[in-house]
Amino acid sequence: DTAVSQTPKYLVTQMGNDKSIKCEQNLGHDTMYWYKQDSKKFLKIMFSYNNKELIINETVPNRFSPKSPDKAHLNLHINSLELGDSAVYFCASSQRQGFETQYFGPGTRLLVL
């Protein structure tokens, strides 16, 4: 069974569209994260949630809106997609905040045309 799963795995869309990426973890963890990995492989945190509460909100355009309906799910909605949004988006989870091992999902490869 996949511990952290994401859908879709690939997403190709036009500029200006709105899209969502879903993430689920079955590890019973309290904390979930969204990361963006650009073409140079730099992995940067975007958001984290702890028990459905937003904890970290890095300098991310407000076109990106995370939603956590429960602590096992963290979705990412992106409005008005731009070319620069093309990247791999990883969801991750950890037992709790702080000094904890993070487990990553398989990634969603987003290409904006």
Added chain:
Amino acid sequence: QKEVEQNSGPLSVPEGAIASLNCTYSDRGSQSFFWYRQYSGKSPELIMSIYSNGDKEDGRFTAQLNKASQYVSLLIRDSQPSDSATYLCAVDNFGNEKLTFGTGTRLTIIP
């Protein structure tokens, strides 16, 4: 100034040799240090975590931490072709509640 720095490589090491990967960080308050391995097209997976100065060994992998010099390293003994991947150093910081990743070092083990 980057918070976590790694040599991007590529680093080429003959099979069976020791691969040495280095990472420096800028925040003296950092408490927790992690090495993740990422194969091409895959997600990062944790190899080692280290929290106190000194060495920590796990199989062929040894993590070394020196907080005074603000560096953490990963040694891979008896390198195998399957070790070829990008290795990401990640640093947590007390009170910051986030991991900051380095840009990764691409390691190639030459058979």
